[in-house]
Amino acid sequence: MLDSRLTLAIIGSGTMGEAIVRGLLRSGKLQPRQIFATDRRVDVANALRVAHDVRTGTNNEDACREAEVVLLAVKPHEVAAVVDNDVMRTLLAGKLVISIAAGVRLAQLAGWLPGASVIRAMPNTPCLIGEGMTVIARGPTVTDAQAAVAMEIFRAVGRCLEAEDKLMDAVTSLNGSGPAFAYVFLEAMCDGAVRMGLRRDAAMEIAAQMFQGAARMVLQTGEHPAALKDQVTTPAGCTIAGLLTMEDGRIRSVIARAVEEAAVVAGKLGQG
Numbered sequence: 001m002l003d004s005r006l007t008l009a010i011i012g013s014g015t016m017g018e019a020i021v022r023g024l025l026r027s028g029k030l031q032p033r034q035i036f037a038t039d040r041r042v043d044v045a046n047a048l049r050v051a052h053d054v055r056t057g058t059n060n061e062d063a064c065r066e067a068e069v070v071l072l073a074v075k076p077h078e079v080a081a082v083v084d085n086d087v088m089r090t091l092l093a094g095k096l097v098i099s100i101a102a103g104v105r106l107a108q109l110a111g112w113l114p115g116a117s118v119i120r121a122m123p124n125t126p127c128l129i130g131e132g133m134t135v136i137a138r139g140p141t142v143t144d145a146q147a148a149v150a151m152e153i154f155r156a157v158g159r160c161l162e163a164e165d166k167l168m169d170a171v172t173s174l175n176g177s178g179p180a181f182a183y184v185f186l187e188a189m190c191d192g193a194v195r196m197g198l199r200r201d202a203a204m205e206i207a208a209q210m211f212q213g214a215a216r217m218v219l220q221t222g223e224h225p226a227a228l229k230d231q232v233t234t235p236a237g238c239t240i241a242g243l244l245t246m247e248d249g250r251i252r253s254v255i256a257r258a259v260e261e262a263a264v265v266a267g268k269l270g271q272g
């Protein structure tokens with residue numbers, strides 16, 4: 001459980017910043033008075049205050065001064081502009097700073113903020129409905145207690161795991177971009193069903209619940225997807241016919257290469 005005296009600053013109240021505010025409040029892990037969220041646009045900050053009753057503002061320094069933990073939720077190319085200055089270096093010394101910016105490396109964060117304990121995190125958009133996945137990588141000065149605080153924050157909006165920094169570009173692709181890849185797969189399956197006469201809305205409900213069920217089977221049974229696939233595949237049946245058609249289209253290498261390519265691009269995002 002997070003300390004009831006902890007104040008969390010969230011710098012950047014866009015899609016992910018707001019999702020994390022909402023998740024933390026819904027889970028009861030933080031009270032509204034413990035969150036100080038900023039945005040450079042006053043209307044965005046005001047809307048967040050009205051919606052969630054948290055403290056908001058447009059001055060990042062005010063929020064960082066009050067907080068023990070700071071979450072950076074601005075776009076990757078904006079992180080340096082927020083933290084790479086002497087005022088922030090002083091304000092954040094000794095504090096836990098968590099960046100969710102894709103492609104911004106731990107070494108960069110540590111270089112800008114040598115006195116802070118830095119964590120790089122990669123959440124995804126299902127955090128918006130509390131079904132997210134986040135992977136964190138910790139800098140060398142981060143204590144177990146600080147890593148636990150970061151994991152507790154992200155567990156308010158889904159699951160959270162820890163990985164090495166060198167794997168974070170792959171995680172960015174698999175986890176951050178992954179929902180987009182899954183939506184393409186889901187939409188294509190619906191197209192097939194619509195082609196054969198199903199209504200689009202029915203096809204979407206069936207496909208989305210099917211995806212959710214299949215994913216939960218992997219998480220809950222711990223079984224390899226190939227074993228679960230074999231359970232569905234009756235000899236001489238319809239599933240093996242569909243599977244072989246997919247293999248004819250080189251579906252595995254197309255998907256795996258897409259994950260690889262997105263990781264390559266992710267690695268360049270925060271590099272100036």
Ligand SMILES: NC(=O)c1ccc[n+]([C@@H]2O[C@H](COP(=O)([O-])OP(=O)(O)OC[C@H]3O[C@@H](n4cnc5c(N)ncnc54)[C@H](OP(=O)(O)O)[C@@H]3O)[C@@H](O)[C@H]2O)c1
Binds near residue numbers: 078
């Ligand atoms: N969306 C995803 O799927 C996803 C997944 C994983 C990680 N991420 C990471 O999460 C971060 C935020 O992404 P997002 O999708 O939430 O972006 P977003 O919706 O654009 O939110 C960023 C917010 O920060 C504001 N901002 C920019 N500069 C600021 C500053 N100096 N001080 C305070 N606020 C500032 C932006 O204002 P303006 O609109 O005026 O620029 C915007 O409201 C990114 O680094 C991204 O890599 C995103």
